Amino acid sequence: xxxxxxxxxxxxxxxxxxxxxxxxxxxxxxxxxxxxxxxxxxxxxxxxxxxxxxxxxxxxxxxxxxxxxxxxxxxxxxxxxxxxxxxxxxxxxxxxxxxxxxxxxxxxxxxxxxxxxxxxxxxxxxxxxxxxxxxxxxxxxxxxxxxxxxxxxxxxxxxxxxxxxxxxxxxxxxxxxxxxxxxxxxxxxxxxxxxxxxxxxxxxxxxxxxxxxxxxxxxxxxxxxxxxxxxxxxxxxxxxxxxxxxxxxxxxxxxxxxxxxxxxxxxxxxxxxxxxxxxxxxxxxxxxxxxxxxxxxxxxxxxxxxxxxxxxxxxxxxxxxxxxxxxxxxxxxxxxxxxxxxxxxxxxxxxxxxxxxxxxxxxxxxxxxxxxxxxxxxxxxxxxxxxxxxxxxxxxxxxxxxxxxxxxxxxxxxxxxxxxxxxxxxxxxxxxxxxxxxxxxxxxxxxxx
Amino acid sequence: xxxxxxxxxxxxxxxxxxxxxxxxxxxxxxxxxxxxxxxxxxxxxxxxxxxxxxxxxxxxxxxxxxxxxxxxxxxxxxxxxxxxxxxxxxxxxxxxxxxxxxxxxxxxxxxxxxxxxxxxxxxxxxxxxxxxxxxxxxxxxxxxxxxxxxxxxxxxxxxxxxxxxxxxxxxxxxxxxxxxxxxxxxxxxxxxxxxxxxxxxxxxxxxxxxxxxxxxxxxxxxxxxxxxxxxxxxxxxxxxxxxxxxxxxxxxxxxxxxxxxxxxxxxxxxxxxxxxxxxxxxxxxxxxxxxxxxxxxxxxxxxxxxxxxxxxxxxxxxxxxxxxxxxxxxxxxxxxxxxxxxxxxxxxxxxxxxxxxxxxxxxxxxxxxxxxxxxxxxxxxxxxxxxxxxxxxxxxxxxxxxxxxxxxxxxxxxxxxxxxxxxxxxxxxxxxxxxxxxxxxxxxxxxxx
Ligand SMILES: [K+]
Ligand SMILES: [K+]
Numbered sequence: 001x002x003x004x005x006x007x008x009x010x011x012x013x014x015x016x017x018x019x020x021x022x023x024x025x026x027x028x029x030x031x032x033x034x035x036x037x038x039x040x041x042x043x044x045x046x047x048x049x050x051x052x053x054x055x056x057x058x059x060x061x062x063x064x065x066x067x068x069x070x071x072x073x074x075x076x077x078x079x080x081x082x083x084x085x086x087x088x089x090x091x092x093x094x095x096x097x098x099x100x101x102x103x104x105x106x107x108x109x110x111x112x113x114x115x116x117x118x119x120x121x122x123x124x125x126x127x128x129x130x131x132x133x134x135x136x137x138x139x140x141x142x143x144x145x146x147x148x149x150x151x152x153x154x155x156x157x158x159x160x161x162x163x164x165x166x167x168x169x170x171x172x173x174x175x176x177x178x179x180x181x182x183x184x185x186x187x188x189x190x191x192x193x194x195x196x197x198x199x200x201x202x203x204x205x206x207x208x209x210x211x212x213x214x215x216x217x218x219x220x221x222x223x224x225x226x227x228x229x230x231x232x233x234x235x236x237x238x239x240x241x242x243x244x245x246x247x248x249x250x251x252x253x254x255x256x257x258x259x260x261x262x263x264x265x266x267x268x269x270x271x272x273x274x275x276x277x278x279x280x281x282x283x284x285x286x287x288x289x290x291x292x293x294x295x296x297x298x299x300x301x302x303x304x305x306x307x308x309x310x311x312x313x314x315x316x317x318x319x320x321x322x323x324x325x326x327x328x329x330x331x332x333x334x335x336x337x338x339x340x341x342x343x344x345x346x347x348x349x350x351x352x353x354x355x356x357x358x359x360x361x362x363x364x365x366x367x368x369x370x371x372x373x374x375x376x377x378x379x380x381x382x383x384x385x386x387x388x389x390x391x392x393x394x395x396x397x398x399x400x401x402x403x404x405x406x407x408x409x410x411x412x413x414x415x416x417x418x419x420x421x422x423x424x425x426x427x428x429x430x431x432x433x434x435x436x437x438x439x440x441x442x443x444x445x446x447x448x449x
Numbered sequence: 450x451x452x453x454x455x456x457x458x459x460x461x462x463x464x465x466x467x468x469x470x471x472x473x474x475x476x477x478x479x480x481x482x483x484x485x486x487x488x489x490x491x492x493x494x495x496x497x498x499x500x501x502x503x504x505x506x507x508x509x510x511x512x513x514x515x516x517x518x519x520x521x522x523x524x525x526x527x528x529x530x531x532x533x534x535x536x537x538x539x540x541x542x543x544x545x546x547x548x549x550x551x552x553x554x555x556x557x558x559x560x561x562x563x564x565x566x567x568x569x570x571x572x573x574x575x576x577x578x579x580x581x582x583x584x585x586x587x588x589x590x591x592x593x594x595x596x597x598x599x600x601x602x603x604x605x606x607x608x609x610x611x612x613x614x615x616x617x618x619x620x621x622x623x624x625x626x627x628x629x630x631x632x633x634x635x636x637x638x639x640x641x642x643x644x645x646x647x648x649x650x651x652x653x654x655x656x657x658x659x660x661x662x663x664x665x666x667x668x669x670x671x672x673x674x675x676x677x678x679x680x681x682x683x684x685x686x687x688x689x690x691x692x693x694x695x696x697x698x699x700x701x702x703x704x705x706x707x708x709x710x711x712x713x714x715x716x717x718x719x720x721x722x723x724x725x726x727x728x729x730x731x732x733x734x735x736x737x738x739x740x741x742x743x744x745x746x747x748x749x750x751x752x753x754x755x756x757x758x759x760x761x762x763x764x765x766x767x768x769x770x771x772x773x774x775x776x777x778x779x780x781x782x783x784x785x786x787x788x789x790x791x792x793x794x795x796x797x798x799x800x801x802x803x804x805x806x807x808x809x810x811x812x813x814x815x816x817x818x819x820x821x822x823x824x825x826x827x828x829x830x831x832x833x834x835x836x837x838x839x840x841x842x843x844x845x846x847x848x849x850x851x852x853x854x855x856x857x858x859x860x861x862x863x864x865x866x867x868x869x870x871x872x873x874x875x876x877x878x879x880x881x882x883x884x885x886x887x888x889x890x891x892x893x894x895x896x897x898x
Contacts, residue, residue: 324807373702380833
C-alpha cells in the first residue's frame with residue numbers, strides 16, 4: 001500500500017515520515033488537551049502542551065513541568081499511549097525506509113526481514129507492523145513483570161508497584177525517559193537490579209529494530225545460512241564502543257570529583273547508567289547538574305551521536321558516526337575505501353554520513369546562538385547540553401527546560417522533531433528531485449585545508 | 450632540491466612542513482631568550498617564552514603578557530623578524546606543496562606560477578621564495594609608508610610614527626595581530642582610514658599567495674590566454690562571502706546591544722573590522738569581551754573556518770568550508786557532484802574537506818573538555834573562543850590567555866601549531882604510507898542518519 005501510493009502520488013518515503021510525525025504531533029497535542037489529563041487547578045498553556053506532545057511523540061522526554069505533579073493517572077496513561085505510538089512509528093517507518101532502500105539496490109538483507117512476506121505489499125507492511133508491535137510489547141511486558149515484582153519492596157500495593165513498573169519499563173524500552181518519580185531514576189541510584197534491567201530495556205529499544213529481528217532469527221535458528229547483516233554488526237559494535245567510552249570517560253572525569261568517596265561499584269554503575277542513558281534514554285540515577293563541565297560537554301557529544309537508525313533513538317545515529325570514524329582512520333593511513341566485517345562501505349554512504357554530521361553540527365551551532373539570546377540566564381554549557389539532548393531525543397537536562405522562554409521552547413521542539421525524523425530524511429524532504437547534470441565539466445583540483 | 454631530497458630521503462612535503470615549523474619554533478624560542486629582549490626587571494618564564502615563540506611563528510598573536518610593557522625595542526624587532534619568518538614560511542611551503550600536488554596530477558595552474566621556472570628544481574624553489582618575499586615586502590612597505598604618514602597626527606616624532614606604522618603594517622599584512630598599543634587597534638576605533646588600510650593589508654595577507662601571484666599576472670597582462678584558477682575563484686569568493694556574513698551578523702546581533710547609540714558608520718566599521726579580523730588577523734577595534742554570547746559563538750565559528758590555504762591564516766581554510774557547503778547544497782538537491790565556475794570538483798577533494806572539518810571539530814571538542822578542567826574560572830564560551838582563535842591562528846581573545854594555566858598554555862600551543870600547519874598536512878604526517886588493498890570486498894549498504 002504505502003509502496004504503491006508512494007509510486008502513484010510521487011511521495012517519497014521520507015516525506016511520508018515527516019508527514020507521519022506532523023500528524024502524530026497534532027493528534028498527541030489534541031489528546032493532551034482532553035479534560036482530565038491534568039490535575040485539578042493545574043493550568044497547562046498551549047505552548048507547554050505542544051512541547052509535551054512533541055517531546056512524547058519523539059520519545060525525547062524533556063519536560064517543562066513535573067509529570068507526576070501535573071498529570072492525573074488518566075493523563076499518565078495518555079502520555080504512555082503517545083510514547084508507545086511514537087516508538088512504534090519510529091521503528092516501523094525507519095525499518096520500512098530501510099527495506100525500500102534495500103529493495104531498490106537489491107539487498108538480501110531485505111529478504112531477511114521480509115522472509116515470508118511473499119504476499120502483496122500491503123500484507124508485507126501489515127506484517128512488519130505486527131512484528132514490531134509484537135517484539136516491542138514482548139520486551140515491555142517482560143520488563144514490566146520483572147520491575148513490578150521488584151518494586152513491591154518500595155510500594156505498599158500491587159497496583160502502585162505495577163503502575164510504577166509499567167511506567168518504568170515503557171519509559172526505558174521506548175527510551176522516552178519520562179519519569180513519574182519527579183527525579184528520574186535517582187530514587188533507584190542504589191538499586192543495581194532496577195538499573196541493570198533498565199539498561200537492558202534501554203539497549204533493546206535503542207539498538208535498532210532490524211537488529212532485534214535478526215537476533216530473533218538467529219536465536220530461533222530457522223535458517224542455517226543466516227548471517228548478521230553489516231548494519232547489525234556496525235550498529236551493535238558502535239553502540240557498545242560508545243557505551244564503554246562513555247562509561248569510562250564519566251568514571252575517569254568524575255571519580256575524584258562528584259563521585260569522590262563512593263565505593264567503586266557505585267561509581268561504576270553511575271558511570272554505566274549515565275553512559276547508556278546518553279545514547280537516547282535520558283533516564284538518570286544522579287543529578288547530572290552535579291557533573292563537571294568536561295563531563296557535561298562529553299555527554300553532549302554522546303547525545304549528539306545518539307542511537308541506531310530504525311530505533312527509538314535520535315541524533316546523527318551510530319552508523320553515521322561509525323562510518324565517518326572508519327573513513328577518518330583509513331584516510332590517515334592513505335586508504336580511500338572502508339573495509340569492515342568483510343564488506344566494503346558504499347561511497348555514497350560515506351558522503352551521506354559526512355553530510356549528516358556537518359549539517360547536525362551546523363544546527364547545533366545556530367541553535368546555540370539563538371538560545372544564548374533567548375535564554376540570557378543559561379550558561380553556554382547548559383544550552384549546548386539542552387540542544388544536543390533534544391537533537392539526540394535523549395531528554396537529559398541541566399534544569400533549564402522548565403524555565404525556557406517560548407522562543408527557546410520552539411527551538412527545542414524543532415530540534416526534537418529533526419532529531420526524531422533524522423537529518424538525512426529531513427534533507428531529502430526539503431531537497432528537490434534528483435537532477436542529472438546535463439553535461440560534465442572537466443575536474444580541477446584545488447588546495448584544501 | 451626539496452623535490453629531489455623528498456624522493457631520495459622519502460620525506461613527504463607534509464613532513465617537511467611539520468619539520469620546518471618545529472625547527473622554526475625552536476629558533477624563535479632561542480631568539481626570544483637573547484638578553485635584552487625584555488625590559489629590565491621583567492621575568493619571562495620558559496613556558497611563556499615558548500608560548501610567545503609558537504604564537505609568533507604561527508602568526509597567531511595570542512599573548513600571555515602585554516608586548517609593549519614587556520619587550521624592549523630590540524625585543525620588538527626580534528618579534529617582527531620571527532613573525533616575518535613565520536609568514537614567509539607559511540606562504541612558501543604552502544605554495545610549494547600546492548605546486549607539488551599540481552605537478553603530480555599535471556595541472557596547468559602549476560605553469561601559471563612556475564611560468565619561467567624552466568630551470569632546475571632548485572632554481573625554481575629559490576625563485577618562488579624570492580617572489581613571495583618580494584610581494585610580501587612590497588605590500589608591507591606600501592602599508593608602512595601610508596600608515597607612518599598618517600600616524601604623524603598621533604605621535605610627536607617621525608621615528609615613533611614609523612615604529613608604530615611599521616609594526617601595524619607588518620602586524621596586519623602577516624595577520625599576526627600582535628600590537629604594541631596594549632589594546633590592539635582600539636585606539637584607532639574612530640580612525641576609519643587606519644582601519645581601511647589595515648583591512649586591505651589583512652586581506653592581502655590572508656587571501657593566499659597563489660591569488661596574489663595570479664592577480665599580479667592579471668594586472669601586468671603578460672599572457673593573453675590567462676585565466677584565474679578555480680582555487681583563486683573559490684577562495685576569493687568564500688573569503689568575501691564570509692566577510693559579508695560576518696559583518697552582517699555582528700551588525701545584526703550587536704546593533705541594539707553593545708553598539709547601541711553609535712552612529713551607523715561606526716557600527717558598520719566595527720562590524721566590518723571585527724569580521725575581517727576573525728578570518729585570521731586577530732586585531733580588534735573594540736573589546737570583544739563586550740560582545741554578546743551569540744556574537745562570541747559566531748566569531749568562534751568564523752575563526753574556526755579561518756583563511757585561505759597557502760596564506761598566513763589558519764583554521765580549516767576557506768576552500769575546505771566552501772567545498773563542504775557546495776556539496777551539502779548539491780546533495781540536498783539530489784546531485785552528487787559539485788560543478789562550480791565551469792569546473793567539477795574532484796571527489797577526493799570533497800572527501801578531504803569532510804575529513805578536515807570533522808577532525809577539526811573533534812579537536813575543538815577535546816580541547817574544550819581539557820580546558821574546562823584546567824581553567825575552572827573560564828566560561829565555556831571563553832574556552833571555545835580561545836580554542837578556535839588558536840586553531841584559526843587568529844589571536845582574538847576574551848581575556849583568558851594571560852591567566853591560562855601551564856597545561857592550558859600547552860593545549861593552546863598545540864592548537865596554534867596544528868592550525869598553522871593545517872590539519873590535512875598533520876594527518877598525512879601522522880598517517881603511514883598509502884596501502885592498496887589486496888583485494889576488494891563486495892559493497893554493502895547500511896542505514897545512515
Ligand atoms: K529519550
Ligand atoms: K593572527
